[in-house]
Amino acid sequence: MIVNSGSAKWEGGLKDGKGLISTKSGALSDQPYGFNTRFEGKPGTNPEELIGAAHAACFSMALSMILQGAGVTDVKIETTSQIGLDKEGEGFAIKTAHLVTRITGNGDPAVIEDCARQAEKGCPVSKVLNAEVTLDVTVG
Structure with a gap:
């Protein structure tokens, strides 16, 4: 690990x-x-922009791997992840992560779009947004 x-x-x-x-x-x-x-x-x-940067980077790397496996060459990917922080009760919660990506490469546009949909769900940061959170605490 x-x-x-x-x-x-x-x-x-x-x-x-x-x-x-x-x-x-x-x-x-x-x-x-x-x-x-x-x-x-x-x-x-702020934490949300850092999560957004991590999400965009992770998605782009995952997409690159998936595109390579699909035979797409000369790949260029530009991605933004917009992280939405909403009021929830007395606090706040991250409710949305919206990826916006531009992809160029030599390959079928439908295949490229399908690869992007796979990366959207499969990149580790997309998965962590619903992760189990654990905690160790030391006080004093």
């Missing part, structure tokens, strides 16, 4: 607090985030 990780630090309350996001690889290192970047559209990152 391959295991990668991201980490976050947070100080303060919800609206006045500030956080830092990092990745194991160092691609992100102490990138700031907060209420204003998540709910008020201010510059900076």
Whole structure:
């Protein structure tokens, strides 16, 4: 099993607090985030855009593999994943992940579209959006 990780630090309350996001690889290192970047559209990152980037990347890689298996060559894929955060009760929930992709390649357009539909359901990030979540807690 391959295991990668991201980490976050947070100080303060919800609206006045500030956080830092990092990745194991160092691609992100102490990138700031907060209420204003998540709910008020201010510059900076937020969990949903990071999920969107991961989803778009995963989908594109999965699609590349499926297209290769279908004999499609000279493939170029550009993908965006729009992650929808909706109010749910007293909190929020990610309810939608909408992929938008542009694919070029040498092959039957119907086959290319079918491959994209397979990647939509089969990429690991699409699957994780309905994953079992577990937790280990240390207090103090």
